[in-house]
Amino acid sequence: MTAPLVAHDLDTLFSAHRRELTGFCYRMLGAGAEAEDAVQETLVRAWRHADRFEGRASVRTWLYRIANNVCIDMLRAPQRRALPMDFGPAVPQRGTVVGPTRPTTDYVMPILDQRVIDTDADPAELVAARETVRLAFVAALQHLPAKQRAVLILCEVLKWQATETAELLDTTVASVNSALQRARATLAERVGEPLQSTLDPAHHELLVKYVDAFERYDIPALTALLRDDAVMSMPPFDMWLQGAGDLAAWFGEQGIGCKGSRLIPCDVNGTAGFASYKPGDDGRLHPWAIQVIDVVDGRITGHHNFIYPELFAAFGLPDSLDP
Numbered sequence: 675m676t677a678p679l680v681a682h683d684l685d686t687l688f689s690a691h692r693r694e695l696t697g698f699c700y701r702m703l704g705a706g707a708e709a710e711d712a713v714q715e716t717l718v719r720a721w722r723h724a725d726r727f728e729g730r731a732s733v734r735t736w737l738y739r740i741a742n743n744v745c746i747d748m749l750r751a752p753q754r755r756a757l758p759m760d761f762g763p764a765v766p767q768r769g770t771v772v773g774p775t776r777p778t779t780d781y782v783m784p785i786l787d788q789r790v791i792d793t794d795a796d797p798a799e800l801v802a803a804r805e806t807v808r809l810a811f812v813a814a815l816q817h818l819p820a821k822q823r824a825v826l827i828l829c830e831v832l833k834w835q836a837t838e839t840a841e842l843l844d845t846t847v848a849s850v851n852s853a854l855q856r857a858r859a860t861l862a863e864r865v866g867e868p869l870q871s872t873l874d875p876a877h878h879e880l881l882v883k884y885v886d887a888f889e890r891y892d893i894p895a896l897t898a899l900l901r902d903d904a905v906m907s908m909p910p911f912d913m914w915l916q917g918a919g920d921l922a923a924w925f926g927e928q929g930i931g932c933k934g935s936r937l938i939p940c941d942v943n944g945t946a947g948f949a950s951y952k953p954g955d956d957g958r959l960h961p962w963a964i965q966v967i968d969v970v971d972g973r974i975t976g977h978h979n980f981i982y983p984e985l986f987a988a989f990g991l992p993d994s995l996d997p
Contacts, residue, residue: 687733687737688717688720688737691733691734691737693789693791693792694790694832695713695716695737695738695741696710696713696790697709697791697807697831698738698741698742698827699712699716699741699744699745700785700789700790700807700812701806701812701815701823701827701831702742702745702749702815702820702824702827703745703748703749703755704755704782704783704812704813704815704816705755705778705779705781705782705783705785706783706784706785706789706988707783707988708748709785709790711748712741712744712748713741715744716740716741716744719740719743719744720737720740723740735838738828738842742824742843745824749820754817755780755781755782755783755813755816756782756813756816757782757809757810757813757907757909757978758907758908758909758911758912758913759905759907759914760813761776761912762912764914764916764917765915766920772908772913772928773911773913774911774912775910775912776909776910776911776912778909778910778982781909781910781980782809782812782813782816783909783980783985784809784943784947784978784980785807785942786940786941787804787807787941787942787943787944788941790807791804791806791807791944793941800873801871801873803944804872804944804945805868805869805944806830806831806944807943807944808943808944808945808968809943809966809968809976810864810865810866810968811865811944812943814860814864815827815861817860817864818857818860818861821843821853822853822854822856822857822860823857824839824843825843825850825853825854825857826854826857826858828842829854836850836851836854867970868970869945869968869969870969870970870971870972872944872945872946876972877946877969877972880899880972880974881939881946881967883899884899884967885937885939885948887899888932888935888937889935889936889937891933891934891935893925893926894922896922896925897918897919897921897922899973899974900918900921900922900973900974900975900977901970901971901973901974901975902917902918903916903917903918903975904916904917904918904921904974904975904976904977905975905976905977906924906976906979907977907978907979908963908978908981909979909980909981909982910981910982911981921977931952932950932962933953934997935951935952935953935959935962936950936951936959936995937949937950937951937965938951938991938992938995940964940989940991942964942966943966945966945967946966946967946969947964947965947966947967948964948965948967949961949964949965949986949989949991950962950963950964950965950979951994951995953997954994958995958996958997959994959996960983960993960994961983961986961991961993961994962981962983963979963981964979964980964982964985964986964989965977965978965979965980966978
């Protein structure tokens with residue numbers, strides 16, 4: 675295409691690339707709301723400068739260049755998004771008081787798989803794609819300088835050639851390869867062990883048991899599903915717990931208010947997720963937390979609770995449930 679883009683062409687082309695652009699921006703920024711804002715700003719800038727598109731690169735590359743520039747602008751803020759486990763050591767459960775909280779902007783936030791990856795892809799491709807949006811991976815990306823982050827996402831996740839990446843970032847292939855090598859080294863120290871695929875029948879069986887145990891609030895049954903070193907986090911609180919024993923004690927003491935909750939499944943950050951609805955004083959069940967459940971070798975290793983009821987509307991979930 676060598677003629678300037680018109681609005682109709684741009685809308686059609688943008689729609690075709692929106693999900694993968696959202697995935698790129700999410701990995702760059704670490705939060706779904708920021709990613710959506712970045713994609714919207716990408717579209718605005720593309721509309722504004724459509725007459726400058728001369729066809730020397732593909733529309734896809736052109737849109738990614740704009741999206742990368744938008745993300746770089748948004749990353750000028752000093753804070754780096756992270757997980758509670760990055761802010762300090764685990765706390766002992768006994769005598770723990772929930773708090774203090776941190777601003778939402780401090781945390782890597784969850785996102786629905788369907789917003790950022792093709793959930794209808796070939797199973798092998800889907801497994802690989804889900805690994806690139808898991809919480810630990812996205813949190814690890816935030817430790818990379820912006821250029822290394824972009825290079826790793828483009829080359830490792832999206833499988834761009836070094837020449838394409840160099841063109842997009844207006845740099846050399848040698849520079850891209852050097853940045854990629856440094857980024858790989860940093861991530862190797864931070865990503866952690868691979869999760870069990872949600873396509874694994876054993877994974878599904880474990881989750882059925884988890885939902886049953888949690889909704890009955892059967893703490894012994896729930897604890898039996900945890901690995902000995904399982905962790906639990908609860909953003910916006912910066913405290914986190916480790917060890918099946920501490921988690922079991924928490925469920926039975928400080929967490930007892932979750933008794934009677936219901937879970938609605940949702941695919942979040944490449945693994946199993948649940949929208950947890952907690953009993954309210956009016957007799958109905960109300961949004962409480964988005965749970966992200968990490969599973970390794972048939973045991974739950976991560977129980978991450980994002981206590982942000984506003985996420986429910988963003989995820990298209992009901993605003994309340996019948997008891």
